[in-house]
Amino acid sequence: MSFKLQNAVLAGAVALFSMVGSAEAATTVKFWHSFNKASGEALNKIIADFKTANPGIDVQAEFIGDYNDIVAKLQAAIPANRAPDAVILEVTRYGLFAERGALIDLTPYFDTDPLKADLYDYAREVGVYKGKNYIVPFNSSTPVLYYNKDIMARAGITGEPALKTFADILATSKTITEKLGKDGITGIAAPGQFARWGVVMANDSELIDRKTNNILLDSPNTIEAYQWMASLVSKEKVASPDGVTEEDNGRDAFLAGKVGIMMNSTGNYTGSKKALGDKLEVRPMPCNKVCSVPIGGAGIGILASSSKEVQDAAYKFVSYAASPEANATWFAATGYLPINKKSAALPVAAKALATQPGIDTAIKSLDYAYGRARPPVVTWMRTTEYKMWEAMALGQRPVDETMKDFAAQTRAEAKRAGN
């Protein structure tokens, strides 16, 4: 073998071993999330940037489905020892996992992290359960009211439509349905669960009291809000029942230009803008009795089943995901709220604010946005609410009776589960 060939073989072997060495040195963090399409691409960019800055940590992200899917899969994965190391959890549903010891207390990490001072108060609050930090927020949102300007104009509604109270929204929806129903256009999309919570709050009530955890499903204002929402479908027929049995159908119809008004998360901003362009207009949620909106979205928690080394690596990622750079990228790409006070000043966010009208609507709602109760029973309540809503919206059961029954069941479940 010639000297040159020997050198080449030796160099190759060294390179190979060094690659194997670095691959072994990397700590792998398995991360479950709920973002696909445009938001999935934005998340992948954040992960790629993180990997570049932290070559020793390999974040393996996996799209699991929506928030409900993640809760279901995580709950089954934990006893099977197949849980990930980090997971996106919706802000009202991580309490169950915190309560059962499945998530680690992030307070020791968070207290020494400069990030803590950079987060908005609301963003810090949503991660706290019983005085300890279990998630660090990633995608925060409030519901907002979207409408299609073109549909308004075609329905003869000129200028800015009145959409501040339930009566305003119903009147506008009726006009749209009456004028454009023959073209297959309906006034409003049946509200999804997050928007339903927002409508209840706009009627000066709650599903569960955020301070005392008392169940308020049968309080008069909650019932009144549900009566109004159900009437949009069953009595007034200004919303299609398609969006009741599958709430994404309502959103898809709005994006397809077949619905005039939609109440939905600000996280839908970019998708709506892409679909409707200049026809899209964004307004705050109605203030029927009061101005009050829920803070939604999710944060990232770290699983107790992972090793300390992996938990440390996972926290680095969690912290990076809430950093000004990552958060600015996320905000501009999706429309979710900025959670970091320094994000808005960064060029990518500043450009989005300057060029995408309406993206700041949710930010302006923050003065009256509130975190919601998150005891373990919320997971049960939110799962059961879909069935109750269907029965009311499709006119199968009276709202008053249904909400009272729902409240009684939720109280019994809370007692049974020891909430």
Add this chain to the structure above:
Amino acid sequence: MFRALTPYLLVAPLIIFIEVFTYVPILSSLNLSVRHWDFLSPTMPFVGLENYETLLSSRDFWNSLKVTTIFAVLSVPLRLALALAVASYLVRETLPSRLLRAAFFLPSVTSAVSIAVVFSWVFSTDYGMVNAALATLGFGKVPWLQDPSLALWVLIFVNTWKQLGYDVVIYIAGLQAVPQELYDAAAVDGGRKLHVFRRVTVPLVMPTTYFLLVISVIEAFQVFTIVNIMTKGGPAGATDMLVNLLYRVGFTLFDIGQGSALAVLLFVFLIVLSLIKSRVIGRKVHYEA
């Protein structure tokens, strides 16, 4: 010694497989059905028959049992009658018959999820093909999957469409086993087609009918995928069949104890149903011409 053990060693892998994947889960379900557990709690306290009591006193359980029974009672005879009619036509060994057999069988081997997603769109109130076709005839929108009185019929239709091909193939095998001389004798006696079908074909394919009846009733009581994808048990519980309820209780409400109790009840119910069928119908089945 080795020679004596050989048969046991040969069947051991299969027995172990059945033990691990059939009997252990059944016993595990029995055990979980008398406990409280939510997947996350470190303990599983013994609660006796509480899960069964809760289940049997819940409106959801009785609604699911009613819906599942209606589904089975309507869909099974429809499937079998249609399958026998189609099989009688396709039993001939011609090229079009063979092609049609393949076409009918195709849905049976197609993913149930894909079928359910496609039919969700076909029956969509606002954008579905069915309503579009009805609109051309001047009809208004029909909320197929939102109207409790229609949603179950849609599921029966989709399930029949999916399973028909399997039933047809089994019936064709049964029909091919009917001796030709019996038809010849009937022809000599001047029997009309319908008469021959009723007096010769139907009795002689009874073993096949009985087999399909047992299988399709069990299948009807275990239908899940199309329900979960198309209606999630809605609207307002109108299609909330037993396995969908089991899934909801066990895997979305995380009450594993109650979910397991429901699985045990379903298991017992199907065994009892099969025994009744064996007693009532099984005696009328003759396996020889």
